[in-house]
Amino acid sequence: MSFVTGVGLTSFGRHEGSSTLDLMSTAAELAMADAGLERRQIDGVICGYSTTMPHIMLATVFAEHFGIQPVYCHAVQVGGATGMAMTMLAHCIVDAGVARHVLVVGGENRLTGQSRDASVQALAQVGHPVYEVPLGPTIPAYYGLIASRYMHEYGVTEEDLAAFAVLMREHAATHPGAQFRERISVGDVMASKPVASPLKLLDCCPVSDGGAAFVISRERTNGFGVKVRGCAQAHTHQHVTAAPALAEFGAEIAVARAKQASGLSIADVRYAAIYDSFTITLAMLLEDLGLAPRGEAAARVRAGYFSRQGHVPLNTHGGLLSYGHCGVGGAMAHLVETHLQMTERAGDRQVRDASIALLHGDGGVLSSHVTMFLERVQ
């Protein structure tokens, strides 16, 4: 058994002069205070990676910097799925009795710590170094390829994809920490600059500075009661060239395993926190996970199903698309927001009922998947 006992999140956007370690430390301090714990009580540290601070031992670098001497400590690298994978690992570690309070932390000055070209190029390296990267693809191009096929098979349109960008911006509009808060329309998304067809600028998440952290504990440390009910992973490929048919992608496999691990079904889900690096990512994952029938996720967006007052509120902080994406911390913000919703601390973003949440992260080109169910307990 494990509980998410505390969460911490910085604003995303420009943090001029802040380093990876600064952003990680700020978020870690917030999460620890939220859990009501002190440094000496933290006995596990799991962190992600940083493209602006590549290091073979980032977790111990952070632990030393932050002032912790843990019994368990290392970094995890699964691209965009890292945040959820770290949470699953922390759950397994405390459940196995290896540590009591694991600090999970990610942060990066991805926006101000390097040029945009350097960032785009560093990320494109998830492609195959011999058979893909020499062709000049980018991350949006990998997802553009997937999008073209998904739209072809399921009749999804560019206007459908735009609906997700509009929804995420609407959700970000009232979050003071979001990088982009100005409301946009489907027309704005359609008119934004082409990046890699069918994806345009507003179909893509921004590059941000930011940090996020949480504490996963064996017992509750406060009144929150957010329990990890079950989680699972699936890894079908690394490179888009080697990806299976769309109907056999990893999200479906991971969610089936997570349902089994938790004993819950999609009908139980009251809140969803789904990885949204691009609009197509969100559309596909919602349908792969069973939160919408094939080809109908956009119709559900337009019907308000995923809005704050809807049936299953989705990424109420604005997601990667509008809250921002600082690398590992990006998808961790989804869990932070979920925790705030589950503990009724989301202020004017508060939803009616977030008693059971479904979280999903994806890394690479829909390569690595982690699904998790969280449950509020009394």
Place this chain on the structure above:
Amino acid sequence: MSLDPLPMNADWTTGVEAIAFQRCRRCDAVQYFRRGFCRRCGSTALETCRASGTGTVYAVTRVVRAATAEARAHGPYTIVLVDAAEGFRLMAHGAENLAIGDAIAARFIAFTGRLVPFFEKIKS
């Protein structure tokens, strides 16, 4: 199917005008990313074959925002995933007008100082 054996590595990734793939002599699986063994059965009895260079478009994207100045110098370019006639999938460049399902054939062009496969519609 007749096979046209190629020396290992002699394909566009090493500057030779060819698309190569590997066929397993034990289980008959084909694979595109070269390795020293068959990823299905583990056999090391592989032959490297020259692909016909024909196939169909599986997916397509037009890259307008390239990652490097070198790539940007080419202007927008089209990247395709191709289902090759021999049963493997590859990534390549393609003509701007390509659509999913088109029957296509490869030639080779220079891109950022390297040779890359470039697919065009087969004229019917």
